Amino acid sequence: MANPTPRVRVPAQAKAGELIEIKTLISHEMESGQRRDSKGEIIPRKIINKFTATFNGKLVFEADWNPAISANPYQSFFYKAKESGEFVFAWKDDDGSTYEAKNKLTVG
Amino acid sequence: MATAFAAPSRRDLLQTGSIAALAAILAPSMALADVKAVEAEIKKLYGDKTLQSGKIKLDVPQIAENGLVVPITVEVESPMTDADYVKTVHVFADGNPLPNVLTYRFTPECGKANASARMRLAQTQNIVCVAEMSNGSLYSVKSEIKVTIGGCGG
Numbered sequence: 001m002a003n004p005t006p007r008v009r010v011p012a013q014a015k016a017g018e019l020i021e022i023k024t025l026i027s028h029e030m031e032s033g034q035r036r037d038s039k040g041e042i043i044p045r046k047i048i049n050k051f052t053a054t055f056n057g058k059l060v061f062e063a064d065w066n067p068a069i070s071a072n073p074y075q076s077f078f079y080k081a082k083e084s085g086e087f088v089f090a091w092k093d094d095d096g097s098t099y100e101a102k103n104k105l106t107v108g
Numbered sequence: 109m110a111t112a113f114a115a116p117s118r119r120d121l122l123q124t125g126s127i128a129a130l131a132a133i134l135a136p137s138m139a140l141a142d143v144k145a146v147e148a149e150i151k152k153l154y155g156d157k158t159l160q161s162g163k164i165k166l167d168v169p170q171i172a173e174n175g176l177v178v179p180i181t182v183e184v185e186s187p188m189t190d191a192d193y194v195k196t197v198h199v200f201a202d203g204n205p206l207p208n209v210l211t212y213r214f215t216p217e218c219g220k221a222n223a224s225a226r227m228r229l230a231q232t233q234n235i236v237c238v239a240e241m242s243n244g245s246l247y248s249v250k251s252e253i254k255v256t257i258g259g260c261g262g
Contacts, residue, residue, distance in 0.1 A: 019219045032228070034205050061218055063225070064211040068204050070177045070226040077212075080188075080219025 004028040004048075006101040008089055013106045014081035022053065023076040026091050026099060032067035048099075050092040051075055055105075056085035081107045145207040146200040146236050150248075153198065159238065159248040164197075166237050166251050175229045175255040182212070184221040184239045184247070194221035196240040203233025229255050 009023040026048065033045025051063040051073075061077045079087075084107045091099040150159075167181035184194045193216045199209040214221045221239075232255045238248045 032205075055217065058217065060215055061223070062213040063223070065225075066208040066210060067206060068201060068209040068227050068229075070228050074226050075223065076225075077214075077223040078218050078220040080217060 004091070004093075004099050006089065006091065006099055008087075008101045008103055010087060010103040010105060012104070013108070016081060016083075016107050018081045019078050020081055020105075021076060021078055022087070023074070024051070024053075024089055024101075025072060025074045027072050028091075028093075030065075030067070030069055030071045030073060034067060046094050048073060048091045048093050050090075052090050052092075053077070053079075054088050054090075055079065056083070060087075081105065083107050140203055140205055140230060143202045143234075146202045149200055149207050150198075150236075150238055154238070154240070154246055157244075157246055159246045161247065161249065163247045164237055164239050164249040166235065166249050168235055168251055168253055170252075171254045171256060172229060173256050175231070175257055177226050178229050178253060178255075179224065179226050180209075180235070181222065181224040182237055182239075184214075186221050186241065188214070188216050188219055188221060190216050191242070193218075193242045194239055195242050197221070197223075198238045199227075200236045200238075201227070201229060201233055202236065203231045204229060209235070229253060231255055 004026050006026040011020050014020050028048050031043055031046040035043045037043055045067060047065060047067055049065055053061045060079055063075055065073060085105060087103045087105060089101045163185045165183040172178040182197055184197060186192060186194045194214045197212040200207045201209050209227050210225060212223050234250050234252050236250050238246060240246055
């Protein structure tokens, strides 16, 4: 499949102490390594195995994914807004590549 | 998403890529994980420590029409302060080829231990969720999901 495209929804602004929900989605076929092709051979596994979210360099949330995660994986979680800054979201592929998205958050 | 591949011949009547894909996931020759595999995974992580009930709210459908995309939301009760927060959440499935589904690591920064994703389920089965708190205590909950499409031929 073409390059995985991350999509992230983060509110642009929040009040200090406010809980915000972050929703992420990335296009990826998440080949499970369980399927067989027409010759009966196993199609090799190729999934995104890790998702991390950091804010101003500090880890907020991390997820390990296994082949049981659906194609085009969706992940949502919460963050308690404290200060303005930038989120960095990273998806790590089995093949070693990393896909990244960045979002700014203004707290005030 | 429709990648070029053929389903096993007995499933040739199935037309759409997604159903064919599920049929392939469900190929009967495949060994599926079972309750024991899930127990073994939990034991590998936490040994013989006691799993308490409560605290975890596992939000999954009772009936999933499409086993390829089953929504799951986990919420664990916790103040999420530096002194008391939810450290790790593991989700297992006892009827999938592999017992592990996902692992979440929360931090106090999250403010709330709540996360949603979508998973693949090969058949009707139990989802087991184990949460580890920052003080080391463990909680678990189990929920059955009935999967209609691709229920392994019936």
